[in-house]
Amino acid sequence: MRTAIMLLFALAAAASIGSFIPQRPINELAVIRWKAMRPGLGAFFERIGFFDVYGAGWFTAIYTLLLVSLVGCLVPRYRAFWRVWRATPKPGARGAHTFEGVAACGEDEAIDIAERSLRRRRYRTARIEGGVAAERGHWREGGSLMFHTAFLVLLVGVAVGKGWGFNGQVAIVEGDRFTETHVAYDSINEGSRFGERHRGFTLAVEDFNATFADNGVPKEFVSRVKLFEGDRLVRDTDIRVNNPLVYRGVSIFQLAWGWAPRIVIEAGDGTVLHDAPVVFLPDGGGWRGVVKVPQTKPEQIGLEMYFFNDLKVDERGRPRNVSPLPNRPFVFFQEYRGDLNLSAPQSVYEIDKRKMKPGDIGAVALNASETLPGGYTISFPGLRQYTVFQIAADPGQAVVLAAAALILVGLFPSLYSSRRRVWVRVRSSAAAGGEPESRVELSGLALQRKASFEEEFGAIVRDLGRQLGGGGAR
Amino acid sequence: MSVAGISDTLFWAALVFYGLATAAFFVAIRREAPGAMRSATGRVALGLTIAGAAIHLGMIVTRAVAAGRVPWGNMYEYSAVLVFLLVVAMLAVVSRRPSLRAIEPFAMLVGVVTMVLARGLYAPAGPLQPALQSWWLKIHVISAIAASSIFSIAFVFTVAYLIKERAERRALFTGSTVGAAYAGPAVVAERGGAGFPADHLDADPDAGADAPPGRGLAARLPKSSTLDAWSYRLTAVAFPIWTWAVIAGAIWAAKAWSRYWAWDPKETWAFITWVIYAAYLHARATSGWRGRRAAVVAVAGFVSLWITYYVVNLWIVGLHSYAGT
Numbered sequence: 001m002r003t004a005i006m007l008l009f010a011l012a013a014a015a016s017i018g019s020f021i022p023q024r025p026i027n028e029l030a031v032i033r034w035k036a037m038r039p040g041l042g043a044f045f046e047r048i049g050f051f052d053v054y055g056a057g058w059f060t061a062i063y064t065l066l067l068v069s070l071v072g073c074l075v076p077r078y079r080a081f082w083r084v085w086r087a088t089p090k091p092g093a094r095g096a097h098t099f100e101g102v103a104a105c106g107e108d109e110a111i112d113i114a115e116r117s118l119r120r121r122r123y124r125t126a127r128i129e130g131g132v133a134a135e136r137g138h139w140r141e142g143g144s145l146m147f148h149t150a151f152l153v154l155l156v157g158v159a160v161g162k163g164w165g166f167n168g169q170v171a172i173v174e175g176d177r178f179t180e181t182h183v184a185y186d187s188i189n190e191g192s193r194f195g196e197r198h199r200g201f202t203l204a205v206e207d208f209n210a211t212f213a214d215n216g217v218p219k220e221f222v223s224r225v226k227l228f229e230g231d232r233l234v235r236d237t238d239i240r241v242n243n244p245l246v247y248r249g250v251s252i253f254q255l256a257w258g259w260a261p262r263i264v265i266e267a268g269d270g271t272v273l274h275d276a277p278v279v280f281l282p283d284g285g286g287w288r289g290v291v292k293v294p295q296t297k298p299e300q301i302g303l304e305m306y307f308f309n310d311l312k313v314d315e316r317g318r319p320r321n322v323s324p325l326p327n328r329p330f331v332f333f334q335e336y337r338g339d340l341n342l343s344a345p346q347s348v349y350e351i352d353k354r355k356m357k358p359g360d361i362g363a364v365a366l367n368a369s370e371t372l373p374g375g376y377t378i379s380f381p382g383l384r385q386y387t388v389f390q391i392a393a394d395p396g397q398a399v400v401l402a403a404a405a406l407i408l409v410g411l412f413p414s415l416y417s418s419r420r421r422v423w424v425r426v427r428s429s430a431a432a433g434g435e436p437e438s439r440v441e442l443s444g445l446a447l448q449r450k451a452s453f454e455e456e457f458g459a460i461v462r463d464l465g466r467q468l469g470g471g472g473a474r
Numbered sequence: 475m476s477v478a479g480i481s482d483t484l485f486w487a488a489l490v491f492y493g494l495a496t497a498a499f500f501v502a503i504r505r506e507a508p509g510a511m512r513s514a515t516g517r518v519a520l521g522l523t524i525a526g527a528a529i530h531l532g533m534i535v536t537r538a539v540a541a542g543r544v545p546w547g548n549m550y551e552y553s554a555v556l557v558f559l560l561v562v563a564m565l566a567v568v569s570r571r572p573s574l575r576a577i578e579p580f581a582m583l584v585g586v587v588t589m590v591l592a593r594g595l596y597a598p599a600g601p602l603q604p605a606l607q608s609w610w611l612k613i614h615v616i617s618a619i620a621a622s623s624i625f626s627i628a629f630v631f632t633v634a635y636l637i638k639e640r641a642e643r644r645a646l647f648t649g650s651t652v653g654a655a656y657a658g659p660a661v662v663a664e665r666g667g668a669g670f671p672a673d674h675l676d677a678d679p680d681a682g683a684d685a686p687p688g689r690g691l692a693a694r695l696p697k698s699s700t701l702d703a704w705s706y707r708l709t710a711v712a713f714p715i716w717t718w719a720v721i722a723g724a725i726w727a728a729k730a731w732s733r734y735w736a737w738d739p740k741e742t743w744a745f746i747t748w749v750i751y752a753a754y755l756h757a758r759a760t761s762g763w764r765g766r767r768a769a770v771v772a773v774a775g776f777v778s779l780w781i782t783y784y785v786v787n788l789w790i791v792g793l794h795s796y797a798g799t
């Protein structure tokens with residue numbers, strides 16, 4: 001057990017590291033920033049796995065050792081528990097509490113009464129030479145075994161979820177559809193055993209609504225969705241924060257939302273080069289988005305845009321949003337011309353500016369348009385919202401939940417129950433006037449919680465005294 | 475005055491009552507012989523505490539009305555409810571075992587400090603953001619509060635134990651002063667018979683709570699084995715509640731964020747706190763770790779509990795960062 005305690009401390013210490021240093025699986029960007037500020041230390045921490053503590057070999061080693069020590073401890077305890085469970089109650093040599101009384105009945109009857117009385121108190125009983133032995137409180141050890149075993153179960157559930165589950169994110173503009181396949185996600189993590197078993201259903205976002213309190217605190221985010229299996233409508237529902245849509249083992253969570261202004265770009269001859277809602281990501285106090293127009297010649301065009309839903313220019317001349325509502329929607333843009341470099345892999349939310357040079361700048365309000373000196377017309381004829389869903393399957397979750405329940409259920413008897421023994425010996429004694437009489441000796445012993453056993457023992461004595469109808473203590 | 479305004483006023487009133495009660499308890503503890511009746515000062519202190527708790531309950535109820543939701547939605551409210559439960563738990567323990575009265579000033583001091591810190595974290599009454607609107611969250615938070623308040627009382631017992639145990643050891647070695655009726659080292663394991671191993675864990679916690687050695691405050695404390703047993707008892711009550719709080723939090727996380735566990739700093743520290751208290755409960759059953767060493771582990775658990783609450787919410791950014799506002 002000393003080893004286990006040391007390992008528990010090691011686990012606590014190791015876990016704490018990950019709360020002070022940014023962790024790659026949680027926030028990759030924070031890790032990059034942290035390393036940029038401290039290059040030397042960053043490289044060292046990288047080598048020893050401090051940026052992914054909970055996936056690091058040494059962290060795994062600590063909890064594996066803990067589990068090994070746990071199993072090593074549990075096996076003999078299970079054996080002992082099995083023996084004790086099956087054994088019949090035996091009397092002890094000497095109880096911590098004893099009582100002697102006289103019963104107004106014969107030996108056999110007194111033993112019967114004592115046995116029944118103890119059974120009513122949920123003691124297991126066994127006849128012994130001239131009496132009865134009783135025992136209860138096996139659940140203390142049973143609960144403890146359940147508690148400890150549940151951790152092994154928990155780990156199995158975690159491993160199943162990691163191996164066979166997946167977890168992806170996707171932004172969908174109101175009115176658009178998304179088909180649940182690998183390529184349709186904006187980002188996705190799949191377990192090594194997941195094997196591309198995507199469900200292939202189609203999710204249509206009808207509408208998204210964010211409501212706010214007067215002070216700007218968000219009250220509710222709701223996505224109205226229809227879920228189709230092929231052409232068949234199978235769900236028509238709302239997805240809210242804390243209220244995911246669950247379908248075929250896949251859960252769809254309301255994660256985030258944002259603005260998707262419809263941006264139209266026309267060439268001087270009226271050719272429409274771009275006409276679609278553009279997803280703008282939150283950036284500082286506003287929103288940032290890009291449009292890439294690869295089909296123009298000789299130069300390709302890129303627009304880098306900032307969007308403000310409720311624009312106000314402060315006294316220092318800086319634009320900002322004064323509310324979360326679309327009261328004064330504006331799009332500011334910076335044009336870039338040159339080569340979008342689309343042959344290189346790149347983000348849809350960034351323009352690769354290495355082969356581009358800045359062109360015109362401008363601003364356009366909702367339902368307005370602006371013609372640039374270069375001949376293009378930029379217009380902003382509509383504003384929609386997009387909703388971001390976290391879509392995940394975790395087949396191990398039920399196992400983890402069951403393990404958690406076992407941990408909790410096992411904890412109570414292991415902390416609050418106690419093993420205790422009571423044994424009764426009865427001897428016939430000479431009766432005055434021919435009435436049957438016997439001498440009754442009670443002994444009791446508790447392993448734990450001795451103070452409360454003292455009360456219980458007193459109650460047992462009182463009960464027996466009443467039922468045996470005899471005299472008091474001698 | 476608005477309901478929110480009434481709540482804020484009641485907060486100050488409760489704090490004043492608690493402050494006066496704490497001072498009165500500290501005066502009373504010096505005047506009262508252990509085991510004797512409460513002095514007049516002691517009765518005043520108790521009255522102030524009960525009145526303070528009644529006002530405090532009013533503060534919590536009006537807050538709930540003003541915000542239109544359960545009154546544990548931010549750190550200010552969380553702290554306020556924690557202190558209320560701490561005071562109620564203290565009164566419950568002391569009314570059952572009057573011999574433990576000496577812990578009152580210390581428990582109240584913890585309560586007052588937490589209350590003052592709460593005021594520093596004040597936030598106006600208002601609705602919760604969507605991620606926080608969940609029954610699982612409400613259960614998760616109130617369980618965490620309940621466990622924390624009981625852990626806090628257990629911590630008071632642990633510190634009292636460490637003070638007392640030190641005084642007793644000194645008395646033992648120097649044969650000193652006040653401890654005429656003092657019988658020997660505090661933790662005396664009873665030997666069981668009949669193949670039952672000896673059990674030391676909860677030797678009657680209330681046997682002979684009086685006549686302790688030590689000077690000053692230490693002399694007023696019940697004997698160390700009593701303090702130790704109560705520290706253990708309370709931790710054993712708080713631990714399953716904390717376990718439940720962590721589980722409910724994970725269930726909520728699964729509903730709100732699609733994963734039940736992601737080593738977010740709050741999750742990490744809740745886990746660390748759980749691990750340390752688990753180590754304490756194990757340590758109590760392990761030879762060589764009983765007494766002082768186990769008590770040190772309990773103190774570490776409480777420190778970790780505070781880190782989980784204050785440091786993580788205020789200094790470490792995570793998904794729980796909104797808990798501060």
